[in-house]
Amino acid sequence: MSQNQLAQIHLKITRHIEKHSQLPGALLPLLHAIQDDLGFIPEDSYSLISKALNLSVAEVHGVVSFYHHFRTQVPGKHILQVCRAESCQAMGSEALEQHIKSHLSVDFHETTEDGAITLEPVYCLGNCACSPAVMLDGDVYGRVSASKIDGLIACARETVMNSEAA
The missing domain is CATH 1.10.10 (Arc Repressor Mutant, subunit A)
Structure with a gap:
């Protein structure tokens, strides 16, 4: 800086x-x-x-x-939070976490190399009926599959590329 x-x-x-x-x-x-x-x-x-x-x-x-909510490093342009509560775990969030970590090449509390996305755990998004759930930039998504999260990540990355091109 x-x-x-x-x-x-x-x-x-x-x-x-x-x-x-x-x-x-x-x-x-x-x-x-x-x-x-x-x-x-x-x-x-x-x-x-x-x-x-x-x-x-x-x-x-x-x-x-x-408090897990607080960050001490500059976050990415987008914050992706994966629910780790019991309901989401019962509905496959652990496999989803692994998919996301592999897809982004980061672990929790890390930011992608391009600065686009920071990955964080969260311990209940209040969307238990639609588990597994994630939150991207404050918007909650339920019944998230690997293909759905790939689409959300692609959209987030596209907005970063578009804002940098402008």
């Missing part, structure tokens, strides 16, 4: 800290706000957050690392 990009990120984080630091139990709302804005929570922001909330850096790191 360029110095200008880093400065912009620092400014955004500082603004979120100013907005949330006086709230009771401010850490989680602050972390959510930062991730919603940036797509991740930079590890170098932990010291700013800890000072503002009178916490240790270890406490901030502990919360970020405890």
Whole structure:
């Protein structure tokens, strides 16, 4: 990242800290706000957050690392989440996971080499009646097969290629 990009990120984080630091139990709302804005929570922001909330850096790191939802790296252009809850497992999500990992050449919490897709596990999308389920960029899909996920991945990659060509 360029110095200008880093400065912009620092400014955004500082603004979120100013907005949330006086709230009771401010850490989680602050972390959510930062991730919603940036797509991740930079590890170098932990010291700013800890000072503002009178916490240790270890406490901030502990919360970020405890919750699977939080990312510490820049995500891909698209986020693909695979449900790992019992209903989805009973309906074949483990085989679907393996197919996706093989197709994308990544594991959970990794981003494809082209930066298009980040793969994440999720522990219930509330779509149990239509298991196995995935979520792509906030949209939930049920009864997902290998061919259906291949189509979703192809569409996601196409949007990345189209946006880069524009």
